[in-house]
Amino acid sequence: MFLQCTKDKAAPIIPPSFDICDSINPISFTVNIVPILTENNCFHCHSPSPSGLGIPPNFFDHPSVVSNQDLILRTIQHDPSVRAMPYDTTTFTSISKLDQSLIDEFYCWVQSGSPDN
Numbered sequence: 001m002f003l004q005c006t007k008d009k010a011a012p013i014i015p016p017s018f019d020i021c022d023s024i025n026p027i028s029f030t031v032n033i034v035p036i037l038t039e040n041n042c043f044h045c046h047s048p049s050p051s052g053l054g055i056p057p058n059f060f061d062h063p064s065v066v067s068n069q070d071l072i073l074r075t076i077q078h079d080p081s082v083r084a085m086p087y088d089t090t091t092f093t094s095i096s097k098l099d100q101s102l103i104d105e106f107y108c109w110v111q112s113g114s115p116d117n
Helices: 029-039 063-067 069-076 100-111
Strands: none
Touching: 029 100, 069 100
């Protein structure tokens, strides 16, 4: 799902430039994260359903989500040591980086323990 092999050293995860997490607290998976995943076509590839649409029923139980939250952050920050996301599967290239405000929301969600709310 989110696994990728690399020989490059990972860049550090870049936190928001100021403590934005206080301004969007409480962070919510349903309110803050699902729209980012849906609007940027993440579930087209990262979903077990045949159509690739919708939230996987075991999203929070999947080992790659639980153990690779730093990898998820690095992919959306376009860290050169991993495949940048979003990714266009028709051209096999990374698409433009998400707006920083969306990356900040993801960062805050991970920092708050990735709540399933």
